[in-house]
Structures are given as structure tokens and as C-alpha cells.
Amino acid sequence: QVQLVESGGGLVQPGGSLRLSCAASGFTFSSYWMYWVRQAPGKGLDWISSISTGGGSTYYADSVKGRFTISRDNAKNTVYLQMNSLKPEDTAVYYCNARSQFFTYWGQGTQVTVSS
16 A cells, blocks of 8 residues: 655744655655645645655755755655745645656645744
């Protein structure tokens, strides 16, 4: 059974940090590009970061570049998103997404709220 389980969300003050984790199981994690996507209240899905299968290539949306860092540990079947200098506009449900040429899988999401 394929599972992607996000964790690490919560309430944080502006300027604070959070580290999201996404634990994968049921598929060959190391063969999948991994993505973080978020959905702010009342808005659509918004891609924010992706990482290649081996972790050697990473990409970021302009809105998070320089503040967020994506990484993965293929031995632990886990992808991370380190989020620093958080802003109220980062408030959203954050989803991890696994993609290969033939399949795509989604986690259930974790809520991140940035508020004072």
C-alpha cells in the first residue's frame, strides 16, 4: 500500500522556522522525483519545490527561494522541507507529491499557520 505521510506542521510566528517531513512507503522512493506543493485558504495548488531522485537537483518557486530548503534521505524514504523566515503568506496546507513517468502519489497534507 502506497503511503506518503507528512508531519511537522503547526503554528509558528512570523520569522520562525519549521521542518516538514514526508515519509514514504509502498513504492520505490529512490526512483521518484519528490515535490512539495501547498494550498492556501481559498486558493489552488501551488508548487513550491522539487528534488530529483538522487537529490542532486533542487528547484524552488520564487516565493520561497532563499528561505526554504528541500532535501531527501533515500535510506529513510523521507523528503524534508526546511522552512525559515516564515511569513503569514506561507500559511497553507503543505502536501508532498511523488512522481515517476507512470505514477503520482499524494500525501494527506500538513497544516502550516504563520501568525503572531
